Amino acid sequence: METSDPKRRRSRRFALPAHSKLFLLLIVALVLLYGVIYPNARVLIGALQLEGHWSLANFLDVLAQRSVLESAITSVAVSVLTVLLCALVGVPLAFLFERYSFPGRRIFATLAALPLVLPPLVGTVAFIFLCGESGILARLVQHVFHLTRAPWSLRGWGALLLFHTYTMYPFFYVLTGAGLQRIDAGLAEAARSLGASRWRLLTRVTLPQLTPSLIAAALLTFMTSMASFSAPLLFGGNVRMLTLEIFNARQRGDAGVALTETVLLAMISLAALILFQRYEGTRRFVAAAMKGTTRRRLPLQSGKARLLAAGGGIVFSVVLALPIVTLMLVSFSRDGLWTTETLPPSYTVANFVRLGADADARSVFVNSILMAGIAAIAALIWSFCVTALTATGESKRWKRLTNLLVLIPWALPGTVVALSVAEAYGQNNPLTGSYILVGTFWILPVVYFLRFMPLVVRAVQASMEQLDRTLEEAAGVLGASWWRRFWRVRLPLIAPGALAGTLLAFVIGLGEYVASVLVFTPGNRPVSIAIASSLRDFNLGTAAAYGVVLIAMITIAMVAAGRLEQSSG
């Protein structure tokens, strides 16, 4: 029983002062009500009403359309296959880098997580330049073998799954790696001493302990894949995923279908979340070990194995870096001049100069930085409000409800979040004070905030959980008031983790496309929209240049986040 250990329990004595608590409670309740509950309720109501009457007819009508059901099945199928493929790539890679040491291991280990920070749209564009039917690889094959037509087309299932695997395997790679690090090496030693073979050790000791990591990775991959939009849009071909169908229905002006499909997508995502978490709950192991044995990486002894591992690492990192290298190459190409050649024929810095000189292009970056920044900072402040409430040992039921409501926007695909906000704040309504958010600058910061605040809350909560509670008790006994304890003890200790989470939210916000494309206005066009429209106008160089600048900004932010995390640990 968790409450019976006085050292672990947070004492009720340490609750917030009553008036501060009431204030926080009000903020949290209002944001959750207007940001999470109301918009989603509007979508649900919209899908379940027909001309002002409650009716399942509309909902069932839409469901009965073959294309809707098909796209739902397609979405799930793509996601399941993506999870399997990502596990196949990510897990062995994690074992290789975590268990063995060989020349260059550290560099490759870092590189392997690279696709995580690639904005999906930018990744998609890079992929098209590299592997598309008029991309560098296809042209190369065409020229070498003197083919009259492109040797393949980057369309359909294969293309989609290839891209998904490339961008999402890092979930498995990173989480399995972290899981392997946590496993007490003493357990492996115990198993070996009991006579377990390597295979038995792997299947009976290591993998069961990794299960929580694997489930978490599978969940992340599944949800990301369900929400995937850029890839199906640009090279999905006849693979009609739900996100794309919602977008198309909205473009057609078919609100009923869009809402129903949104509800469908939301339901599948939430069901997956609940299913995974159920399973995870039954599979959590608490290490009974008192003192862990630190694991040493096995050096690869034989020359052949070292060569193979290092060579494989190099090939692997080249494969990983190729799309980004391609993007850089194309960003220096002249718009409109690259037609049938393998590589762009002539190079210029004009694209970058134009990005700097053109007021329109500059404003796009300013918009993205501003909107992602506002959302990230708001998310940080909001996270402190939520954790201050959930960490004070109050009623468990409310705590759970708050956490659940906070998580919902994370579980919902960006398409759903954007659409629900648009639906709720798109027309006059006394419930919202008749404030119309749609069409204003603020719609995107609000949507970004809702999408990314669960991430920041999670980061802050994780830092709080690692925080030794006796520290605050010690401060209390030494005479510090609640606010002093908060400012002098809690805040400095959770700041690194919280800031790292905030930076991550900022970085994802910088390249956000899925939700932006549904609700952006001329006044707040973000970078991703500029990339998409350049691409549509066949200004490939400009599109790539946008992407390169975006990646540079993200890299800087990620390096800063890494520094912060190091200084905390």
Next chain:
Amino acid sequence: MPLLSLNSISKRFGATAAVADVSITVEEGEFFGLLGPSGCGKTTTLRIVAGLESPDAGAVEFAGQDITSLAPEQRGFGMVFQNYALFPHLNVFENVAFGLRARGARSNGPTVREGSLQLDIKTKVQRALELVQLPEFDKRRVDELSGGQQQRVAIARAIAIEPALLLFDEPLSNLDVALRQETRQELRALVNRLNLTAVYVTHDQEEAFALCDRIAVMSDGCVVQTGPPRELYEQPANVKVAKFLGRNNLIRAMRLTSSNDPLTRFKTLEGGHTLTALASHEQLMHLPVNKPILLAIRPEAIKISKGTAPEDNRIAARISQIEFSGATTTLTLDANGLKLEALVLRADGLQVGAECVATLPADQIKLLGEG
């Protein structure tokens, strides 16, 4: 009037009663111990004194004032935590100064006498660090310190605020044996020198005996006996105390005589030996006549000799095990089914399987009541 008194304190966590009806008084200048096995409620009791938990029932009084509902930061106590709870983001100086600054902010407001407050803090921190023999360590990061040094910083931080009461939650349990004994002596000297009143929680009987003037032995949330170390050791009030404090031979026996003679005879249930024990009039009053009761005798009180002479309190026994542990040797004896442990300084001439005579002096046998 006692400085601190706990009056019928109770605290439940869910279904478990962590502390049940505990009453304790601590005099000014006293070093008071709370001793018991893990989970007995001693830490919870200490946390209630600190104000980190509020009791479900009962009252805490300090210097005549009811402080039961006072917040921890308003009590002015010092506390040393088991894991030290040093602030990892602050250096040694700032850790020790933390309480002084917090108090300064409370009483004066940060703007008043800023300069003199700073100076005040500096001298007080230096003095506290000198007291724990770490005068040169003020600029160090706490994670650069060894376990023993961290523990000293934790003590310095607690005494820097000149606490009205010093609370210790198993502060030595993370140190190795040699360091623990050394720190123990220094701690006692320090508390004496500063003339502080302390409440000290530990599960280590030896530590409690060495440090404390008076000890409350706790078990299952209750205080089972309170007294000076020697009294607890020599006169355990019941089986629990006898079992917990040092080793004891517990012998089930029936009372043979019903007279109120102080030399009372018993017959052991195992082995059927006759033992005479010295009992006070009052003890005999409470002793049931027709039920088995428990007698206790310390292993070191049993005398081993050779030869035969079965008479009262002299029992023929066979040595079933000899365990050498340095200064002493423990013999395990089997006296016709009655298992006894005896402590001897040297086991010269004794061997497993040999017969011997175990003498249980009548004045060393304690009566523990019903068995």
